[in-house]
Amino acid sequence: MKNLFSITALAFVLFSNTALAQTGKDCTAIVRSAQDAADRADWVIDGDVVDVVRMHSDPERLHVSIDNAKVEYELERSPRFFSAMLIADACFSESAIPVRSKAAASQLVGKRMRFYGTKLTAGGGRRFFFVQAVAPAMPAIAMVRKEYTDKKQLPIAAPFDVQGWTRARSADGGFSVDMPGPFSDMTKGSGGQAAFMLRGTDRHGSTFMAVFERSGPGSSMGATFDEAYFKPNANVTRFKGADAVITQGTLPESNGAKITHGLWFRVPGGTYMLSIIADKEHDAQSLASRQRFFQSLTFE
Structure with a gap:
C-alpha cells in the first residue's frame, strides 16, 4: 500500500x-451543524471576541481576535495561550451564525464564542470553519478516531x-x-x-x-x-x-x-x-x- x-x-x-x-x-456543505464541526475539527476553542477585521489583502476572510481562550479540544496539543488571532477558513459555514456582512460580523464583538477549526502545519496558524455561541452544550467529540x-x-x-x-x-x-x-x-x-x-x-x-x-x-x-x-x-x-x-x-x-x-x-x-x-x-x-x-x- x-x-x-x-x-x-x-x-x-x-x-x-x-x-x-x-x-x-x-x-x-461539508459542515452543516455543530456536530458536523466537532466530527471534523482539529481543535475547539472558546474565547471572548475582542475584534473582527478584514485585511485589505484578503477582504473576504475574517480575522477574529480573542482573549481568555480556553481549549475545549485539541487533536494535537500545542502550548497554552491566553489570546489568539483566528482566521476564517475559505470553507467557513454560515449555517449557525452568518458573518459575511460587516454588520453581522461586528455582532460577535464582546461575546464569548466557540470556534471549530483546522490547524495548519506551515505559516497559517489556525483556521476556523464553524462558530457558535458557547451557551449550547458542546457536541460529543470522539476521543478515539475510527x-x-x-x-x-x-x-x-x-x-x-x-x-x-x-x-x-x-x-x-x-x-x-x-x-x-x-x-x-x-x-x-x-x-x-x-x-x-x-x-x-x-x-x-x-x-x-x-x-x-x-x-x-x-x-x-x-x-x-x-x-x-x-x-x-x-x-x-x-x-x-x-x-x-x-x-x-x-x-x-x-x-x-x-x-x-x-x-x-x-x-x-x-x-x-x-x-x-x-x-x-x-x-x-x-x-x-x-x-x-x-x-x-x-x-x-
Missing part, C-alpha cells in the same frame, strides 16, 4: 493562472456512458468522482493518518487519482499542501469554495517521460488531491478530460 500513495510527495511547481470554474457542491485497515478492491467496471466514463465512489472516504474507465477503491489505514483513493485509467493508459487524507498528526498531504500554499510563487486558486493549489511536474524517476497535473485543497477534516499522470505523448489528450474529472468531485 505504501507505493499507492507515493504520488502525494510530488514536488509543486507553477502551472497556470487560470482559475477553475466553481460548479457542483461547495465545500461549505481506525481503518489497508485494503484494495479489484478494478471496478461500473456502467459507462457513451464517452466511456463511470461514477466512482470511495466506500470509506465518503466522496465520489467521475472516472474515464474502470477504477479501484483503496484505503490506507496504516501510517500517520487514514487516506482513501479512487484510481482509474483512461484509454491512453493515463492514471486518474482522487485522494483524501484525514487531518491530524502525521498528515503528509496536509503538510505538503500547507507548505506549497504559502510559497511566494504558488499557483493558488479556489476550488469548490476551498483554498487550492494547482501543480504540474514530472513523475519522479520517470526521466521526464510522465507528466503530472495536480489540484490540492484542504477542507474541514482533511486534504484532497486530484491528479492526472500521463505519458508525455498522451498528455494533451488526457489533459482534455481534466475539467470533467476535477469538477465531478462531490463530498458526502
